[in-house]
Amino acid sequence: xxxxxxxxxPEAIKPLLALGDYVRNSGLEQSLIELVxxxxxxxNGCAYCLDMHSKDARAAGETEQRLYLLQAWREAPFYxxxxxxxxxxxxAVTRLDSIHGVxxxxxxxxxxxxxxxxxxxxxxxxxxxxxxxxxxIPSRAEPGHYRPGKH
Numbered sequence: 001x002x003x004x005x006x007x008x009x010p011e012a013i014k015p016l017l018a019l020g021d022y023v024r025n026s027g028l029e030q031s032l033i034e035l036v037x038x039x040x041x042x043x044n045g046c047a048y049c050l051d052m053h054s055k056d057a058r059a060a061g062e063t064e065q066r067l068y069l070l071q072a073w074r075e076a077p078f079y080x081x082x083x084x085x086x087x088x089x090x091x092a093v094t095r096l097d098s099i100h101g102v103x104x105x106x107x108x109x110x111x112x113x114x115x116x117x118x119x120x121x122x123x124x125x126x127x128x129x130x131x132x133x134x135x136x137i138p139s140r141a142e143p144g145h146y147r148p149g150k151h
Contacts, residue, residue: 003140019128026121036090037129038070043094046133051143059148085113093126
């Protein structure tokens with residue numbers, strides 16, 4: 001059962017909705033954005049967002065195999081160099097700590113694949129899903145009801 005419904009305060013989520021529009025229109029591949037949203041939601045344990053983004057990813061043509069193995073992306077051969085750089089980046093940014101930050105090798109790999117502008121866009125995608133996770137988890141948003149295209 002939900003604790004609170006953030007939709008009762010639509011002005012509270014306007015910045016996240018605007019950031020979502022920015023990310024969708026940034027030029028990053030939608031399939032890459034979905035993988036990042038899935039991986040961050042796995043790291044954070046957000047069932048609602050995992051339900052939503054697995055459905056969106058499948059509706060956009062993502063394969064079951066790649067979704068099932070996403071937690072083990074380093075060992076699985078199904079992800080491109082660009083996707084691997086994005087997944088390493090999203091993990092480092094999601095797990096930020098005050099001592100290590102984002103490791104230099106992760107930054108260099110991501111910078112090589114994305115360039116500065118797209119790396120900023122990728123970072124915004126990571127910030128966006130972390131924000132949504134931090135709404136869905138404490139509100140106890142219930143997974144299972146989402147239908148693709150119903151954002």
